[in-house]
Each structure stands twice: as structure tokens, then as C-alpha cells.
Amino acid sequence: xxxxxxxLDSDQPFALYRGxxxxxxxxxxxxxxxxxxxxxxxxxxxxxxxPGAHAASSELDPEPGWWEPMIGPGxxxxxxxxxxxxxxxxxxxxGSTGPASINPRTGKPWRLGxxxxxxxxxxxxxxxxxxHLGIDQLEAVIGPSMGGLTALAWLKQFPESCRKIxxxxxxxxxxxxxxxxxxxxxxxxxxxxxFRDGRYTDDDWPEVGMRLARKLGxxxxxxxxxxxxxxxxxxxxxxxxxxxxxxxxxESYLETHARKFVGxxxxxxxxxxxxxMDNFDxxxxxxxxxxxxxxxxxxxxxVIGVETDFLFPxxxxxxxxxxxxxxxxxxxxHALDSLQGHDAFLVDMDGFADPIREWLQQPLLSAxxxxx
Amino acid sequence: xxxxxxxLDSDQPFALYRGxxxxxxxxxxxxxxxxxxxxxxxxxxxxxxxPGAHAASSELDPEPGWWEPMIGPGxxxxxxxxxxxxxxxxxxxxGSTGPASINPRTGKPWRLGxxxxxxxxxxxxxxxxxxHLGIDQLEAVIGPSMGGLTALAWLKQFPESCRKIxxxxxxxxxxxxxxxxxxxxxxxxxxxxxFRDGRYTDDDWPEVGMRLARKLGxxxxxxxxxxxxxxxxxxxxxxxxxxxxxxxxxESYLETHARKFVGxxxxxxxxxxxxxMDNFDxxxxxxxxxxxxxxxxxxxxxVIGVETDFLFPxxxxxxxxxxxxxxxxxxxxHALDSLQGHDAFLVDMDGFADPIREWLQQPLLSAxxxxx
Numbered sequence: 001x002x003x004x005x006x007x008l009d010s011d012q013p014f015a016l017y018r019g020x021x022x023x024x025x026x027x028x029x030x031x032x033x034x035x036x037x038x039x040x041x042x043x044x045x046x047x048x049x050x051p052g053a054h055a056a057s058s059e060l061d062p063e064p065g066w067w068e069p070m071i072g073p074g075x076x077x078x079x080x081x082x083x084x085x086x087x088x089x090x091x092x093x094x095g096s097t098g099p100a101s102i103n104p105r106t107g108k109p110w111r112l113g114x115x116x117x118x119x120x121x122x123x124x125x126x127x128x129x130x131x132h133l134g135i136d137q138l139e140a141v142i143g144p145s146m147g148g149l150t151a152l153a154w155l156k157q158f159p160e161s162c163r164k165i166x167x168x169x170x171x172x173x174x175x176x177x178x179x180x181x182x183x184x185x186x187x188x189x190x191x192x193x194x195f196r197d198g199r200y201t202d203d204d205w206p207e208v209g210m211r212l213a214r215k216l217g218x219x220x221x222x223x224x225x226x227x228x229x230x231x232x233x234x235x236x237x238x239x240x241x242x243x244x245x246x247x248x249x250x251e252s253y254l255e256t257h258a259r260k261f262v263g264x265x266x267x268x269x270x271x272x273x274x275x276x277m278d279n280f281d282x283x284x285x286x287x288x289x290x291x292x293x294x295x296x297x298x299x300x301x302x303v304i305g306v307e308t309d310f311l312f313p314x315x316x317x318x319x320x321x322x323x324x325x326x327x328x329x330x331x332x333x334h335a336l337d338s339l340q341g342h343d344a345f346l347v348d349m350d351g352f353a354d355p356i357r358e359w360l361q362q363p364l365l366s367a368x369x370x371x372x
Numbered sequence: 373x374x375x376x377x378x379x380l381d382s383d384q385p386f387a388l389y390r391g392x393x394x395x396x397x398x399x400x401x402x403x404x405x406x407x408x409x410x411x412x413x414x415x416x417x418x419x420x421x422x423p424g425a426h427a428a429s430s431e432l433d434p435e436p437g438w439w440e441p442m443i444g445p446g447x448x449x450x451x452x453x454x455x456x457x458x459x460x461x462x463x464x465x466x467g468s469t470g471p472a473s474i475n476p477r478t479g480k481p482w483r484l485g486x487x488x489x490x491x492x493x494x495x496x497x498x499x500x501x502x503x504h505l506g507i508d509q510l511e512a513v514i515g516p517s518m519g520g521l522t523a524l525a526w527l528k529q530f531p532e533s534c535r536k537i538x539x540x541x542x543x544x545x546x547x548x549x550x551x552x553x554x555x556x557x558x559x560x561x562x563x564x565x566x567f568r569d570g571r572y573t574d575d576d577w578p579e580v581g582m583r584l585a586r587k588l589g590x591x592x593x594x595x596x597x598x599x600x601x602x603x604x605x606x607x608x609x610x611x612x613x614x615x616x617x618x619x620x621x622x623e624s625y626l627e628t629h630a631r632k633f634v635g636x637x638x639x640x641x642x643x644x645x646x647x648x649m650d651n652f653d654x655x656x657x658x659x660x661x662x663x664x665x666x667x668x669x670x671x672x673x674x675v676i677g678v679e680t681d682f683l684f685p686x687x688x689x690x691x692x693x694x695x696x697x698x699x700x701x702x703x704x705x706h707a708l709d710s711l712q713g714h715d716a717f718l719v720d721m722d723g724f725a726d727p728i729r730e731w732l733q734q735p736l737l738s739a740x741x742x743x744x
Contacts, residue, residue, distance in 0.1 A: 177596035
């Protein structure tokens with residue numbers, strides 16, 4: 001982790017959503033900007049599956065973060081005004097407790113011995129950092145992709161704990177298409193000869209499975225339309241041709257991304273988070289989306305989707321926006337025609353910057369409503 | 373192969389498109405209906421990647437074929453009027469010569485020793501059966517999916533050899549998205565611990581890789597929209613839950629299809645045909661699509677695409693139709709709103725039956741044109 005990472009350690013047993021108990025935990029977090037005296041200017045950002053807490057650079061850690069163009073002084077999430085917090089998800093491997101960290105009872109990595117994780121647990125663990133900072137109510141919660149699921153899990157468990165919420169390229173639950181993709185990614189990992197039921201070592205890493213999983217991920221994170229413009233049928237000569245591949249530029253693009261990912265993310269953490277995404281359903285306690293929002297949120301919601309996203313198709317964001325509107329909440333809904341598909345929020349700042357800036361700047365119409 | 377299968381054997385060296393030589397070949401074929409005296413009523417059907425020549429049942433072989441509802445007496449491809457021919461693709465493993473058949477020089481299966489195969493070779497090998505039957509000109513060539521690539525390779529090599537052509541859910545070349553999917557399927561197979569550079573045996577089959585490849589195939593053959601209606605988030609209890617899967621019905625659906633496929637199709641044949649699809653480009657000799665059609669076709673073309681197909685997106689069929697129209701050919705173009713995606717031609721007979729029947733029944737407007 002970088003120099004700006006801070007940690008919250010708890011030795012209290014943490015009861016998980018699916019029933020098991022975690023004997024204490026550590027959470028890695030970073031923040032930007034200054035928390036004001038009445039602690040009313042905090043924005044919490046939940047991450048997608050793979051990023052850590054390093055969402056942006058800072059004086060302590062000048063390395064660009066995963067949402068660098070979005071967070072900073074004068075940027076859409078303006079750290080001159082807001083205190084911005086990002087916590088590495090419980091279950092991940094970027095400083096927080098997860099299957100890759102040490103099980104205190106055995107002194108060895110948890111791996112498949114880690115209890116079953118739910119998206120609700122990520123939200124509830126993150127709450128520990130928010131409470132540790134003495135924040136009662138957040139100005140905003142922002143969740144892109146898996147982070148949007150976590151934002152919904154947050155709302156569900158902590159009603160009226162944020163004045164604004166941004167749900168970006170996300171959904172109330174996964175489509176069967178998204179489940180099929182992730183199921184295949186997990187199958188590629190667990191069938192890797194080096195996976196050995198989680199007993200892989202640094203020298204025999206399940207690299208083949210992780211590479212396949214990452215490439216399949218990349219295929220679903222971008223759009224076919226973007227690739228037609230960007231790659232077409234161009235040949236590549238960067239990597240040597242393999243037995244049945246590496247002839248086309250799109251193949252070398254996938255290979256480059258896969259190589260970067262393989263050593264950086266723990267296979268078991270990937271499996272646990274991936275399964276948690278499939279299993280998450282904001283409405284799993286037979287509460288409709290509308291009554292969930294009615295019960296838990298009365299502020300200003302921002303919902304953004306991308307027409308070319310086929311992992312979290314824009315219909316799913318439209319459903320979220322409609323359910324929010326049906327409760328009488330203020331909702332700004334944007335269906336962007338960006339070519340970058342699911343990953344557009346990371347790369348297409350033109351589309352995302354203005355909606356996020358405007359939504360944060362607008363005073364709450366419901367200030368009177370919540371005060372009543 | 374079934375009782376209706378017939379074989380053409382040739383011990384003549386067959387020069388392949390990419391430069392190598394095949395020392396003779398065998399082709400498995402089936403036919404339905406009666407070839408008339410002047411041999412003018414023949415319809416040739418090219419197949420997708422995995423089906424064999426058994427496109428329909430017959431008295432000799434009552435087993436339903438892969439296009440059973442389409443071919444037969446009174447059916448859209450009406451065997452009361454037409455002689456219908458289907459040949460197992462060169463390079464496949466359903467009776468024709470391919471990487472799974474015996475290399476006469478070594479007495480062992482070709483496997484990776486098979487020379488590089490191109491879609492053009494499939495068309496040219498098929499031509500041997502057509503010539504063997506004494507057919508000079510075909511009434512129609514029909515090509516769905518990979519079969520459409522083969523139909524284009526046929527046109528390119530044998531100008532004016534068919535009066536009608538049907539290009540179904542196909543394209544003049546693969547998109548980078550389709551290449552990425554197939555590249556990943558091939559990577560899953562060649563990295564399977566049992567693949568061993570093609571030296572797999574019946575007892576150590578690269579089953580894991582073939583299963584992943586097939587599941588990824590199924591994901592791209594249907595549509596996310598269909599699955600939302602069909603599976604939603606329903607749980608499955610047919611298969612036991614695995615470490616990180618088999619919780620949802622969509623997962624058991626994929627598993628069922630994968631199990632059926634694994635023993636039925638040879639891994640090396642899959643690799644060769646898959647790569648041939650990526651490499652195919654109807655315009656690879658710097659001929660535009662329009663001038664290709666201008667040079668090679670003047671009859672009535674049927675082009676069908678499906679709005680939900682993301683492996684061969686409907687834009688690609690629109691491009692084919694426009695290029696055909698630009699040559700002055702008669703073109704019937706249908707963009708179907710079927711939910712079944714790329715596989716719709718196999719399952720959605722409502723959408724495909726009428727266009728195919730009408731196109732075959734219509735007399736050629738260009739009869740005068742071709743006679744001039």
C-alpha cells in the first residue's frame with residue numbers, strides 16, 4: 001500500500017451477513033480534503049471489484065489513483081470543499097482483511113477458509129471507518145460498478161445515513177448474463193492446475209486461470225463498438241504469435257492487461273468478491289426497490305448508465321432511477337452514449353465529470369422534507 | 373456418422389489457401405430430395421463451426437438434424453422441389469478430413485500437424501462433392517454463421533456458380549470482439565493441462581478447456597435479453613453446487629450444454645476452425661465487398677440478421693446487404709428482433725422460415741440479366 005494508506009484495526013468479532021463470524025479485521029483507507037468541524041462534508045466512495053483505496057494522488061502519495069481525474073482540488077469531487085474517503089473492500093487484497101490475509105487462528109492465509117462474504121459485509125465493515133472518524137451522516141455516497149451494489153447494501157442497512165447517493169453503471173442485482181460471465185471467470189481460476197483448492201504459492205500461481213478471467217473481464221468491461229473503431233482487424237507484432245493466438249491487436253491488448261493483473265490480485269479474493277456480486281440482491285428480503293428507497297433515502301440521487309455497457313446494461317440503471325423517482329426523491333438520470341461500455345466511468349471523463357459536479361453542487365431540495 | 377452419410381474420397385493432393393498441401397481428403401455429406409435431370413435444382417448448405425452434414429432426418433437416418441424444421445417435404449427448404457446438399461466442413465471431425473483424422477504418412481491423427489486451414493479451403497473442398505454430383509450451377513447456396521463466411525469464400529472462388537445466396541447471421545470478416553472471444557476459447561483449450569500440444573488421449577481429454585470454450589460460446593450464441601426472461605435469478609438444484617458456482621439456473625444451463633459438447637467435438641478441429649474464422653476476410657485481396665459481389669454474383673440474395681446477435685452484429689449483415697444492393701442485385705434484407713441472438717437461426721423458426729421460403733420460391737428477376 002502507498003504512503004497515504006491508513007488502517008483501522010478491530011479485534012472485535014465481526015458477524016457476517018451469511019451467518020459466519022470474522023475474528024476481527026483490518027481495513028485500509030485513504031482520504032483527501034479536510035473533514036469540517038461538524039463533520040458534515042464527507043463523501044464516501046465505494047470501489048469496483050479490483051481497485052484499492054487509492055482513488056487519487058495526494059502529497060503523501062503522488063501515484064495517480066484509480067479515479068484520479070475525478071477527485072482533487074477543483075475537480076468534480078472537489079477536495080477544496082469535501083472530505084473524500086475511500087476504503088479497500090473487506091474481502092479484497094489491497095490492505096484490508098480478506099482471503100489473502102492471515103487467519104489469526106492458524107497463522108496462515110485464509111484462502112478458502114475465509115467465511116462466505118456478502119456485499120452487505122463490505123458496506124458494514126466500511127461503516128466502521130466512517131464511525132471511527134466520528135461521521136454520523138455522509139454528504140454523499142458514490143458507488144460505481146460493484147461499488148454501486150455496496151452503496152445499495154449501505155442504504156439498506158443504514159437508512160438515511162447519506163444526503164446524496166450516486167449509483168453509477170450498477171444495478172440492484174446481477175443479470176444472468178453477468179452471472180454467467182463471472183461464473184466462467186471463477187471456473188477458469190479454480191480449474192487452473194496451480195489453484196489446488198487455494199493452496200497456490202508464489203512459485204506456482206494460478207496464472208493461466210487468472211489471465212483467462214481477466215481477459216474475459218476486459219471483454220465485458222469495454223464495448224464491441226469501441227473495439228471496432230480502436231482495433232478493427234489490425235495485426236499485432238508486439239508479442240510473439242502463440243499457437244492459436246496473438247495475431248490481432250485486440251489479442252495483444254487483452255494480453256497486456258492480463259499480465260498486469262495476474263500478479264496484482266489474489267485469486268481467492270477475486271473468487272470471493274465475484275461470488276458476492278452474483279449473490280447480491282438489494283431486494284432479497286422481499287422488499288421492493290421502491291420500498292427500499294422509500295425506507296432508506298430521501299435526498300438527491302444521481303444515476304448514470306452507459307448505452308454500450310452490457311455487463312450492467314442501462315435498463316438496470318433506468319430501473320434504479322424509476323424506483324427512486326417513484327418515492328418522490330430528486331433524481332438526476334443520465335444514459336450516456338459513451339463507447340467505453342462498463343468502464344466508461346474510469347476513462348470517459350467528458351461524460352461523467354459534469355453530472356457528478358452538478359449533482360454535488362446542487363443544494364438539496366429535500367432539506368425541508370427531511371427536516372419535517 | 374449416421375446411416376445417411378456418404379463419403380467422397382480423393383487421393384489427389386489438395387492445395388490449401390495458405391500454401392500447404394493436403395495429401396488427399398475425405399468428405400462426409402448427406403442429401404435430401406432428388407436431383408432433377410438437368411441438375412438445376414441443387415441447394416448447398418454450409419454449416420456453422422460445430423454441426424456435421426446431418427442437417428435433417430431422412431428415411432435412412434431418422435435422427436433429427438441440426439436444421440430439422442427448415443429442411444424436408446413442404447418445409448421452407450422444400451425437398452419436394454429441391455435437392456439439398458450438406459457437406460461436413462473440411463477441418464471438422466464429423467466424418468471429413470481434419471486434425472482429428474489419420475495422417476496417412478504417419479498412421480496417427482494429424483492433430484497440430486494438420487496444415488493451416490482457411491475458410492476458403494472449406495468452400496473449395498465442398499466444391500469437390502458438388503462436381504462429383506455433376507452439378508455446374510447451384511440453385512442456391514445457404515450459409516448461416518461460419519457457413520456464411522464459407523458461402524462468401526465460395527462466391528469469391530467460384531463466380532456466378534449460384535443463382536441465389538442466403539447469408540444468415542454472418543459477416544464479411546470477424547469483429548475484434550468476436551476475435552477476442554474466440555482467442556479466449558482457444559487459450560482455454562491450449563492451456564488445459566491435458567492438451568499437451570495436441571497429444572491428448574481419450575483418457576486425458578482437455579475437458580476443462582473444452583468446457584470453458586463451449587460455455588463462452590453459449591454466452592455469445594444467445595442474448596442477455598433472452599436469459600433475463602428465461603432464467604432471471606432463478607436458483608438451480610440439478611447439479612451439486614461447486615466451489616464457486618452452480619448456484620443459478622443459468623450456470624446449470626451452461627454446464628448441461630458444455631457436458632454435451634465436450635466428448636463430441638475434437639479440440640484440435642475446434643482450434644483450426646476457430647482460427648480460420650478469425651483470419652477470414654472476404655476482402656483480403658484488396659477487393660471491396662461491392663466489387664466482390666459485382667464480379668461474382670448477379671442473382672437474388674437473402675440477408676438475415678438478428679438485432680440481439682452480438683457475435684455477428686446486425687450492422688455486419690446490413691453492410692453485406694448494402695454492398696449487394698449497390699451492385700444492382702436483388703436483395704431481401706431482414707433484421708429480425710428475435711431474442712435468441714446469434715443462434716436464432718437454429719431455434720426461432722418463426723423469424724427465419726418465411727423469409728427463406730419466399731426467397732427460394734421467387735423466380736429470379738435477373739434471369740434476363742444473367743442471360744444477356
